[in-house]
Each structure stands twice: as C-alpha cells, then as structure tokens.
Amino acid sequence: VQLQASGGGLVQPGGSLRLSCAATGRTQGMGWFRQAPGKDREFVAAIRWSDAGTYYAGSLKGRFTISRDSAKNTVYLQMNNLKPEDTAVYYCASAPRAWNIGHFASSSAYDSWGRGTLVTVSS
Numbered sequence: 001v002q003l004q005a006s007g008g009g010l011v012q013p014g015g016s017l018r019l020s021c022a023a024t025g026r027t028q029g030m031g032w033f034r035q036a037p038g039k040d041r042e043f044v045a046a047i048r049w050s051d052a053g054t055y056y057a058g059s060l061k062g063r064f065t066i067s068r069d070s071a072k073n074t075v076y077l078q079m080n081n082l083k084p085e086d087t088a089v090y091y092c093a094s095a096p097r098a099w100n101i102g103h104f105a106s107s108s109a110y111d112s113w114g115r116g117t118l119v120t121v122s123s
Contacts, residue, residue: 005117006021009119014081014082015082016082023074028050029094044090088119097109
C-alpha cells in the first residue's frame with residue numbers, strides 16, 4: 001500500500017487544519033502518528049475500515065477527529081483549536097489487518113507508512 005499525505009502547513013494557535021491521506025491498495029485500517037522535533041513518534045488517532053471504529057490518544061480526543069471515505073480510500077484528520085505543542089510532522093499509516101481497535105495505537109499494527117506532512121502552529 002502506498003500512502004500520500006497532504007494538508008499540512010502553518011496555522012495560528014486556535015486555528016484548524018484538515019490532513020488527508022490517500023491509499024493505493026487495500027487497507028484494513030489507517031492511523032495518524034506525529035513526531036515533534038526532538039521527541040519520539042506518538043500515536044494520534046486511528047480508524048478501522050470495516051466498521052469505522054475509531055481510537056484516539058486520550059489527550060487529543062475532542063480536538064481531533066478522524067474519518068474515512070471508503071470510496072476514495074482516503075483518511076482524514078480534522079484538527080481544531082490547534083496549539084503550538086501540536087507542531088510536528090504527521091504521518092499516516094495503513095494496517096493489513098482489522099485489529100482490535102486498541103491495537104491501532106501501536107506502530108506495530110501498520111505495515112505501510114506515508115512520508116509525512118509538516119504542521120506548524122505558531123503566531
């Protein structure tokens with residue numbers, strides 16, 4: 001599966017962005033991870049393709065929303081009320097199996113990764 005992420009950019013604190021990630025090939029679920037400068041990559045959100053079940057990092061639920069368009073094989077991440085600490089490279093990933101939803105928080109659930117798109121939150 002090949003993944004192409006887009007939608008990153010510069011946004012002011014309190015603003016919104018929507019990231020997209022289009023997959024070529026069959027996926028059973030897709031997730032978003034992010035990596036801030038000098039920090040480890042961390043899980044953001046995931047969605048299972050079969051039933052649109054979702055899972056979020058606890059600290060982000062309520063501000064971020066993941067969704068999918070099965071017809072377009074595309075996953076979206078709507079990010080609202082962005083904060084400077086949300087600045088990171090955001091990566092999408094594709095899972096080969098419809099795991100238990102909690103397992104999608106682990107990078108080991110995925111076998112394909114996109115290149116990442118940079119989100120910068122700054123005034």
